[in-house]
Amino acid sequence: MYAINGVCSRTKCILGILETDNLRTKCQCHHAEFNLKDGTMVVPPYVAPNIPMDKLTLKVYPVREENGFIEVDT
Numbered sequence: 001m002y003a004i005n006g007v008c009s010r011t012k013c014i015l016g017i018l019e020t021d022n023l024r025t026k027c028q029c030h031h032a033e034f035n036l037k038d039g040t041m042v043v044p045p046y047v048a049p050n051i052p053m054d055k056l057t058l059k060v061y062p063v064r065e066e067n068g069f070i071e072v073d074t
């Protein structure tokens, strides 16, 4: 389980595409892709291919299961 900021770090679109086979989420606006484990941008937006991806990491939150509930530390 992973918990990650759901808003793209570029121009604040809602992230909405989950790719479970490679543990990435994709921004639906310009298709930047983020690693679910550490929030790093791994594919730049198609409208800004030279963007500094290392400065656009998303916040990741600790997640645990407790008595059948999923808890996220924010």
Ligand code: FES
Residues within 6 Å of the ligand: 008, 009, 010, 011, 012, 013, 027, 028, 029, 030, 031, 032, 045
């Ligand atoms: S707003 Fe996310 S890639 Fe453009």
